[in-house]
Amino acid sequence: MPNTRTNETKIPLREWLPKTLLTFLVLLILAYTVYQATTSTSESDVGDRSMWVIIVAMALLVLLPVVDRIQEIDISPTGFKAKLNETQAQALEEVSARVEDPNVVEKARANILQAKQPAQVQEAVKEAVKLNVIKTVESVETAIRGKHKCYVRYRPDPAKPVQTYHIAPREIKPGATQTTRDNDYLWAYSYEHESIVSLRLDRVVGVELSKETFDPAVLAAE
Incomplete structure (x- = not known):
């Protein structure tokens, strides 16, 4: 009988354990605070601790989205890599919008897809824009001379x-x-x-x- 579990993907312990422990810690603090408030012996303690319950609960409600954000971060041996695929997709779109030369676009695409960190992706975009500026200057200078x-x-x-x-x-x-x-500026x-x-x-x-030419003297007179 074939093993039906061989194709399952095992999530490494280093990826899910820190996130699980942090979520458990947040819920444990909330439960402990509620317990302390409900076991008070005096009326004044109940009022004070109820206020602390409200404060802690609000703080934890703010903290829980942070836990969700941490769960979206991929922890790798080289460091944190937050949604690298999305960053690469946005960078490819930006290069296509800002650069027309196919050679520059192709080089930028290769650099973006090979990037291991978001900072490297942004550097690839900057390099593409810089190279496009160089080509623009070359074309304009050729046009001015001719x-x-x-x-x-x-x-x-x-x-x-x-x-x-x-x-x-x-x-x-x-x-x-x-x-x-x-x-x-041009x-x-x-x-x-x-x-x-x-x-x-x-x-x-x-x-x-363009194949059309212009007379600089005529333009200067206008």
């Missing part, structure tokens, strides 16, 4: 959709105000807006050079 117009796909805010700008690139330099000076003439716009480099999703 006087090519560009189509820039730009996400002004993570919660907003991507916008496409038809531009004549002018230069890359920091922002013009105190709050924007720490970031580099300064360009926007044909949609008929004016100069500044696009923050780490929010540029992708750049496509």
Whole structure:
């Protein structure tokens, strides 16, 4: 007769024992407090201990969700790893939203899936954005040298959709105000807006050079 229990997954002792003991301790403290309150001999003690029961009960009600949170944490030999799969999924989605180059996306995907800690996942996202900025600068500098117009796909805010700008690139330099000076921007003439716009480099999703060219002298006169 085949063993029907061979396919069952055994949960390691180090995973369930600390959580079980903590839950038991919380309930034990609550039971002890209730017992002390109900075995009081004087009326004044009953009132005082009843107040303590209320305080302890409220504290334990706050503590129990913490126990539930601990039960969601995977304890491994390398440390705590809280919902790593969810963190990786969110990171992959963020990279897809902020980066268009398939090579950069693929490299980031590999780094994210190989990460063992949430901090490593975030580093992979930062590295992807940084690499995308480098490629953006290279494309813009090529366009400036060749006087090519560009189509820039730009996400002004993570919660907003991507916008496409038809531009004549002018230069890359920091922002013009105190709050924007720490970031580099693509300064360009926007044909949609008929004016100069500044696009923050780490929010540029992708750049496509056009075969059309522009005359910098004409734009400077406008």
